[in-house]
Amino acid sequence: MKKIIIFGSGGFFKEQFYWLKDSLKKKDYEILAIVSKESQSLKLFNVPIITEKEIPKSKNIFLYIAIGSINVRAKIIKKFYNYNFYTLIHPSAIVSKGARIGKGCIISPNTVIAGDPKVGDFNVFNFNSMISHDCVTGENNIFSPGSKVLGWCRMGNNNYLGAGSVMLPKTSIGNNNIIGANATLNRNFKNSLTLIGTPAKKYKIKKLRLATKYK
Ligand SMILES: CC(C)(COP(=O)(O)OP(=O)(O)OC[C@H]1O[C@@H](n2cnc3c(N)ncnc32)[C@H](O)[C@@H]1OP(=O)(O)O)[C@@H](O)C(=O)NCCC(=O)NCCS
Numbered sequence: 001m002k003k004i005i006i007f008g009s010g011g012f013f014k015e016q017f018y019w020l021k022d023s024l025k026k027k028d029y030e031i032l033a034i035v036s037k038e039s040q041s042l043k044l045f046n047v048p049i050i051t052e053k054e055i056p057k058s059k060n061i062f063l064y065i066a067i068g069s070i071n072v073r074a075k076i077i078k079k080f081y082n083y084n085f086y087t088l089i090h091p092s093a094i095v096s097k098g099a100r101i102g103k104g105c106i107i108s109p110n111t112v113i114a115g116d117p118k119v120g121d122f123n124v125f126n127f128n129s130m131i132s133h134d135c136v137t138g139e140n141n142i143f144s145p146g147s148k149v150l151g152w153c154r155m156g157n158n159n160y161l162g163a164g165s166v167m168l169p170k171t172s173i174g175n176n177n178i179i180g181a182n183a184t185l186n187r188n189f190k191n192s193l194t195l196i197g198t199p200a201k202k203y204k205i206k207k208l209r210l211a212t213k214y215k
Contacts, residue, residue: 001028001029001030001060002028002029002030002060002061002062003029003030003031003032003060003061003062004020004024004029004030004031004032004062004063004064004086005032005033005034005035005050005055005061005062005063005064006020006031006033006034006035006047006063006064006065006066007034007035007036007063007064007065007066007067007076008034008035008036008065008066008067009034009036009044009049010067010068011068012066012067012068013034013066013067016064016066016088016106017045017066019088019090019106019108019109020064020066020088022090022091023088023089023090023091025091029062029086031047032047032048032061033047033048033049033050033054034047034048034049034050035049035050035051035052035055036049037051052079055080055083057083059084061083061084062083062084062085062086063076063080063083063084063085063086063104064085064086064088064104065077065085065104065122068124068142070140070142070158070160073122073140074140074158077104077121077122077139077140084103085103085104085121085122086104087101087102087103087104087105087106087107088105088106088107088108089101089107090107090108090109090110090111092109092110093107093108093109093110093111093112093113093125094111094112094113094114095107095111095113096113096114096115096116098115098116098133099113099114099115099116099117099118099119100116100117100118100119101113101119101123102119102120102121102122102123102139103121103122104121104122105119105121105122105123105124105125106123106124106125106126107125108124108125108126108127108129109127110127110128111125111126111127111128111129111130112129112130112131113125113130113131114130114131114132114133115132115133115134115151116133116134117131117132117133117134117135117136117137117149118135118136118137119131119135119137120136120137120138120139120141120157121139121140122139122140123137123139123140123141123142123143124141124142124143125143126142126143126144126145126147127145128145128146129143129144129145129146129147129148129161130147130148130149131143131148131149131153132148132149132150132151132153132169133151133152134151134152135149135151135152135153135154135155136153136154136155137149137154137155138155138156138157138158138175139157139158140157140158141155141157141158141159141160141161142159142160142161143161144160144161144162144163144164144165144181145163145164146163146164147161147162147163147164147165147166147179148165148166148167149161149166149167150166150167150168150169151169151170152169152170153167153169153170153171153172154172154173155167155172155173155174156173156174156175156176156191157175157176158175158176159173159175159176159177159178159179160177160178160179161179162178162179162180162181162182162183163181163182164181164182165179165180165181165182165183165184165185166183166184166185167179167185168184168185168186171185171186171187171188172188172189173185173188173189173190174189174190174191174192175191175192176191176192177189177191177192177193177194177195178193178194178195179195179196179200180194180195180196180197180200180203182198183195183196183197183198183200184197184198184199184200185199185200186199186200187199189202
């Protein structure tokens with residue numbers, strides 16, 4: 001039996017926990033523990049809580065990051081890069097056979113992965129988001145509910161796409177960008193920007209610089 005260890009105990013975790021359980025129903029996995037600094041109790045949803053130091057390394061242990069902050073996720077990914085990570089594909093998601101999906105991804109309910117996109121490791125597709133044919137993503141991007149990445153788009157790592165945002169076909173973004181809710185990208189943008197509106201414009205340059213490569 002393979003065992004899953006979950007990072008997180010906040011709101012994002014609470015959503016993820018039930019989706020994760022739905023996706024495990026017919027699989028040979030069980031939830032072993034939750035890693036959390038914050039929780040004062042010994043159990044959450046009846047699952048034991050452990051610290052990072054107590055995470056065993058074994059070929060049967062799979063990690064799962066149920067945390068919505070790109071920065072916190074980035075730290076965990078760097079620290080545990082060589083561990084196994086579980087990819088959640090919710091039974092209600094539509095994933096084309098031609099799609100490639102990396103390790104540690106989350107494909108939430110009603111997500112559509114259409115055609116043949118190459119989705120890198122640790123990408124989070126929240127409910128009702130979609131990515132289309134010929135797209136290529138890096139790692140640790142978050143696609144908020146209802147966000148849409150249309151055909152032939154490219155993106156690097158650590159981008160946050162706000163709810164309802166759209167990348168029009170053949171557009172690209174680099175690394176570490178925040179796309180505001182409902183923004184529409186109709187051209188290419190580089191790194192570390194906050195982009196808002198339709199068509200999207202630079203609102204500010206972020207100081208934050210995260211890893212552009214995890215491997
Ligand atoms: C873009 C965003 C990150 C900016 O956050 P912020 O830096 O705290 O910015 P503020 O809220 O101070 O807003 C700054 C300005 O941008 C405008 N603005 C903010 N978000 C906007 C958006 N999505 N579209 C258009 N304008 C926006 C504000 O009205 C404000 O304008 P003003 O200076 O003329 O008053 C945030 O508003 C956003 O859209 N986040 C996405 C949230 C989301 O989708 N979450 C999904 C959760 S599941």
